[in-house]
Amino acid sequence: VVAAASLAWSAHRTGETPTAAYFSSLTRAWELALGALGAVAVAAWPARRTLPRAVVEPLALAGLAAVGWACLRLTPATPFPGTAALVPVLGTLAVLLAGATATRSLVDRALSLRALQLLGGWSYSIYLWHWPLVVIPSVHVDRALTLGEKIALAGLTLLLAALTTRLVEDPVRRARGLALPWRGLVLYPTTLALVVSSAVAAGAYVQRTQGEVGRGAAITLPDDWRRELGTDDPATALVRASARASREGRAVPRRLSPPLTRLLDSTADLAGCDYRDDTNRELCPRGDQDAERTVVLLGDSHARHWIPALEPIAEQAGYRAYYLAKPQCVPWLVTSLRGGTTEPFTACDDFKRWALEQVERLQPDLVVVSSSPGTSRGVLVDGEVVDDPEETARAVRRGTTALLERLDAAAGRTVLLADVPILADDPGPCLSSRPRSLRACLTHERPDHRAAAAAQVRAADAVGVASVRTRQWFCAGDDCPAVVGSTVPYRDGGHVTTQYAEQLARPLGVSLGLLRRRSSRSAPGRRRCSATGRRGGPAPAAP
Template identity: 45%
Template sequence: MTAPTSRTALRSDVQGLRAVAVLTVIASHAQFAPLAGGFVGVDVFFVISGFLITQLLIREVDRSGKVSILGFYARRARRILPAATVVLVATAVASVLWLGPVYAPGALNDTIWAGFFAINLHLGMAETDYFSRDLPPSPVQHYWSLAVEEQFYLVWPLVVLAVVMLVARKHRRSQGARRRDTAAELRALLLVLLVLSGASLWWSIAQTGANPTASYFSPFTRAWELGLGALGAIWLAQRERSPSAKEWPRLAVELLAAAGLAAIVWACFTFNEATPFPSWRAAVPGLGSAAILVAGGLGAVRSVTDRLLSVRPMTLTGDWSYSLYLWHWPLLVIPVQYLGRELTAFERVAIVALTFALAWLTFRLVETPFRRAQWLAPSWRGVVVYPATVLLLLGVWWSSTSYLTHRPDGDGEVVALGSDWQQRYGTTDRAQAMVKAAVGAAEEDRDLPAALRPELSDLVDSYADVGRCDYADDSVRELCPRGDVESERSIVLVGDSHARHWIHAFDAIGRKYGYRTYYFVRVQCSASLVTPDLTDSDRPNTGCVEFRDWAADQIAEIQPELLVMSTSAPVGGLRGPDGEHLTANADTRPVVKQGYVEALKRLKTRAERTVFLLDIPRVITDPATCLGSARATLSSCLLETQENHGRMQSDQRKAAREAGVESAETQQWFCVDGRCPTVVGDLVAYRDSSHMTNEYARHLAGSLAEELGLTEDSPADGAAGSAD
């Protein structure tokens, strides 16, 4: 979103519209019901920005016959960078202090992306990664809209300059006169903008269905919204220059402005997180905003909507809107991550009040002084603001990262089993005994070990690499044998991300016992033979269905000695037997269970032996939140299993029996009586609430081989990972 230029240079209704935009965004993010669709305030900002920037460019062309690109970028830098940098630095410091070594590094990296105005591209790439979607939201995620606008500003002035120059050259050739044809320039701009905006809208509709998360952040799917504002500015400029233009009737202006405001309000109350967006739906708040902006420029008579938007509280909020937008998001998300729980209503109200206080200070002490600073008046000095802010952010990133790197994880000792561990813990399984020992140490409230594996700063990246066989990409259809690739025997692992986190264990088993290993795993694609929804919409995930069919054909050709299925249930909705859309757990649970049965029956005909490896226990909170706390101990990080986990495991056991295959337990390697230690020995067991780390998977290789009945086989060269 663009920072206001100055109070006198802007129409008061525009400032009021800024207030509507920022208040709806804050209300939505602060979970003030029923404004679930308040995120459309960002779309309102896009239209305002396109409108105002195009007006400024047209006026500059009118004055000088050209566009000063350097001057334009210098003005943008002075108005946008100071406040944005202050909030980024404050967010980086807060992340180090309160997010700890697990999540702070990601937040620090995001501040650099935000500083380069490329955070939207980074989020688009990261959010397509299932394991990144598991992470808490970035405290600078909201900078994506600034990045989209800055990318628009990078291109649009160049387009305006090119069009003006081409029209002027054509006019001189045809008329032989130096006087510019401003009407022709505006017509050419209008035509170019219609083509570019139309292409962007088409791409937005196409990508929202195919790649909804990435399309949300893309400048190519959002450019048409800024184009709407630019179209309004060009149309008004054409009207001002037309001698035949007639004043609109008062009623028409009133209806246009009221309809625009009604469209924004309607979107705020009817859209929600499940609404496919932006697609064509962004046109509702977009056209509404454009209608208000155009109505306000049609004549001397002010509409009722104009007057409502121009009241003092609205214009004042509009003045602060840029800083309000910058501050509100980190103030809302950092406390949630620090506390490990949702905020109460009182806490959210207090944070919104703090947002207004900080926005007022930032507007008075940062935005206004930099905007008015005479020493920055020369264009080259204004442009220098950008590299200066980047250097500052890099310095903050380096110092903060260094601090986190040298921060100790804990000062306790690794829990030792002792020589009598089999008698003491009643098991011959060393991995199970270590879990029992970890629970005992937690009951004694012992400290975390001085060093953990993986290190906390690496925890979020501890998920198995599938190399070139990332089947989440529908274009990838090849095999990637691992383990003992020279062996004639093979093991196949099938499932979703809850199979993928076993890869390091099966790699070690394959190397030790002489098996080629294949991993037909696709994140967000449960092995249950149901049709799940796409992650970010209610559309069917046909890619998942096609992948499972392809995988079944490949397994039939491989004919593995052992096939292991490990999976979770679909996390969203799915299609029932008759094609009906199911979302409630009571409706989906029996369908998913039957899907397990059908999947196992199909797969067992393609392998000598089939085993359903039951899903690992899910814990109620994110382990990283606990481990990242300065007060973390083994006791405070002893977590409980989720309420529905027992029912899910029961369904999987029953499905295995009905399909006539074996099932293998996993509970004993993670929990004792529903209590699950986050740290076992010096190993962090959980990457998040439902996935284990690579390091823990390697640790379980020996126990897993025993559970699957593979320990009688003759070992090949190499060694499987075993209990440490």
């Protein structure tokens, strides 16, 4: 029961929050439970029954092959643990069960070599030592480790594991004074108290040190910012000023928004319509719920992060809003693959069909489409998996065109909100390292993503759908600052924080033609137009 429940929970949580699933005892308990079931089976086995070699040899070899396959084929892109962990776990269990019989297999003889037995004896110490020895040096040098460095750290891991096994583990395990029936009642609470107190102390330390990572003031606009920074948009100007401050080596602002300890939690509220649940088919009206006009936001998680900007726009401009955003599900009319697999994302296809039905039923005054390009995962074309970048891009372009044409026929106006830049480096870890200046965290947009985002706009242009570019609110030239003003714009390498999205409500509303500028003054020689409809002419702006 424990194994089945834990495995089901692991599969569910891995799809939602893979990092939490990796470290959670609840999502890993099934692995220990299967080992316990194997131990019970062996204990109940009458006198280590001899099995035919024709059974034991294939069982042991298949188990060893499964573990080897997992080592070579599971990648950082594989959702893990989830069901993918079944391969190494069942493989290990098969090797153990084969070795518990009286029939000795080739695998049994190989694993009985003295060197491998030593590694087995040190294995728990290896497990404990390898993580800090891999992570701390990499963070300290702020780069990926070389092959030689990795080999040296592996050797150091083995040395420390051998020492701690002999000097710490074995003496405690064999100590006569501790060989008492109640030692678990003493040692377990003691170690648990140490773990809990260490965790509380570490949490307090992180909260204190990451609460204020810098000593500088927030970046502000100069008095003559229109002339000096060459734009009439204050949001764009602040990005340019922040990029310049980063290049000049300005100190990180003292108080960042959101605080770095809350950065990963900075996600938009879906108010009951969380479409990550594949069974959720409800509509949640937001914005001005009494308004006669309607706006629909459609897309994946790259649409969801715009909700904090669109919500105040809808309220001020008098629009009832619906946010049809399903994370990892690009809206283009093409079957994408589930992340890290070659399986078609059928739940995404079902959601897209339902979402388009809602758009055609609502007949909204405005549909805003925003999504990641969807060219990095591969797609399904005529029942065949296509992962060639060029073929995938062509299939996505056809799907983009088909979606925009269908939306444009159903809505009063359709606007493509071009994807935000995907950064080459995640700003959060860099800022958390307490850099001396903002220059250390200045990054740039990934070139492949910049080309894919431009292809989105070209597809919209081809069918006469208006588009709003977003890059100017995140990057200045090739430079993308980790802090804009005193706000961290990204919660990871590609998703906007709710705080920064809220700051972009005014410029986004102006670009969509739903809000007016605060000031009538314009930069010399420049005229900014709102997004235009398919038939030309500026979109109507709300008072």
